[in-house]
Amino acid sequence: MQEADRRISPDAARDLARRAFTTLGVPTPVAEDAAGVLLCAEMMGITTHGLNRVVSYGARLAGGGIDPAGRITATRIAPALVQVDGGNALGPAVGARALDAALEAARETGAGVALCRHSNHFGAAAPYCLRACEAGFALMVMSNATPLLAPAGGRAAAVGNNPLGFGFPAADGRHVIVDMALSVVARSRIRRAAETGEPIPEGWATDAEGRATTDAAAAMKGVLQGIGGHKGYGLALGVEMLAGVWSGAAFLTQIADLARDEAEDKPVTQDLGQAFIVLDLARFQPGDTGAARMAEARARLTAIPPAYADAPVRLPGDRALAHLAQARAEGVPVAARTLAALRELAGEGAR
Known part of the structure; x- marks a missing residue:
């Protein structure tokens, strides 16, 4: 944490982000959901997708690219399947509602799949993985995005640097959480x-x-x-197929490039797609069996001798969970510039 940064309580940070959104016309429940996702990312140390996104999303809300009054609907189309229409609302709020719907289906049937359309940038994947894990479920989550990768053999961008996340719950809270883009x-x-x-x-x-x-x-x-050359392209395309093509959202070169298109000073919508796949793995490994197997997997990995003595072997998510624990105990470190911008958006003025 830099000297200019400040630690504030998680409740204060969430309230500030929520009020910043409601000042821009977002209904309180939607603002609360979006603020929660961004705050969680900040607390996990994913500051690029944390509270500073309130500012960038705020600019799109003010410019008409995101609809502050967008209505998010979730329709159960089969016992385990949910179609979510984001209504061009805030992406993290769409993601939060989709995950809730998928979790509800998984509690009833053992699995829940929610596909979203008419969404926006939904933040980092890790907060959704954490939420599912803390509820005792595994999650695979993905989103399409502005094209930044070329198809194999091509020289122009056609596929998004699409984020992909996995979360596997551990009874002791040391969940395995993978959050990555594919470039x-x-x-x-x-x-x-x-x-x-x-x-x-x-x-x-x-x-x-x-x-x-x-x-x-x-x-x-x-x-x-892409990572691994054509293999990264293949993974990104797989995300695009499910989150974009089959969700009913925009896909590939249909997705607007905000950096280019917003320069023309006109509202730009993206119609991004997301997918949430929730599994109740306890139905496969009931009782304490699953917890014991997760613990054994961790023990086998961390028993591997480290390449460098001062850098022990760790699992994906360990660093983020350590950041989260510290933020819960000591407060959320927020960059001074971000804090000032949030307070201005929330109508507090300079402090």
């Missing part, structure tokens, strides 16, 4: 290199002609590379 590196890292004139490693991106480059400025005119 080798985030575009923001290439942008920073271009701004400073520094080269980038080969394999991060291609130039406008589809050729590998170490020139960050050229890479900004090209496309990101």
Whole structure:
């Protein structure tokens, strides 16, 4: 935490984010859901998808890209299947409602699948995974996004850097949580290199002609590379098929590029799609069996000798859960700039 940052209580942080949204015309229940997802990301140390997103979402609400009064509906189309229409509302609120609906179906049937359309950027995947795990369920969650990856053999972006998350519950709270996008590196890292004139490693991106480059400025005119080459493209496309094509949302090059299209100073909607797949794994491993097997899996992994003595083997989610525990105990560290922006949006003025 930087010196300029401040720790505030989780309740105060949630209230501030909620009031920032309601000031922009978002109904209180929707604002509360969205604030909860973003706060959880902040507490897990995922600050890129935390409370600062209230500001960027706020700009889209004010500009008409997101509908503050958007109505979120969840329709059970089969015992385990739910179709969610986000109504162009705040993405994290759409995600929260979809997860609730999928959890409800899973409690009844053992599995619940919710596909969303007419949604927006829904934040990080980890908060949804945590919520499912704390309820005792496993979750696979995914979303499509603005195209940033080229299809195999292509030189123009057509597939989103689509986020994918997994959550597996552990009785002792040490859940296994995977949250990842599917490019080798985030575009923001290439942008920073271009701004400073520094080269980038080969394999991060291609130039406008589809050729590998170490020139960050050229890479900004090209496309990101997926993890594992064509394998990353395949994973991203798999997410696109379920979250985009089959949900009824926009997909591939139908999705607006906000950085480009909003420059024309007109409202831009994205109609993103998301998928939530919830499983009641306790039905496969009842009683204490599942808990014991999760504990054994952790023990087997952490027993592996570390490559570096000061960096022990850890499981996905361990660092985020440590951040979460500290934030719950000591308060949420919030960047001073973000805190000031939230207070201004909430109508508090400077402090």
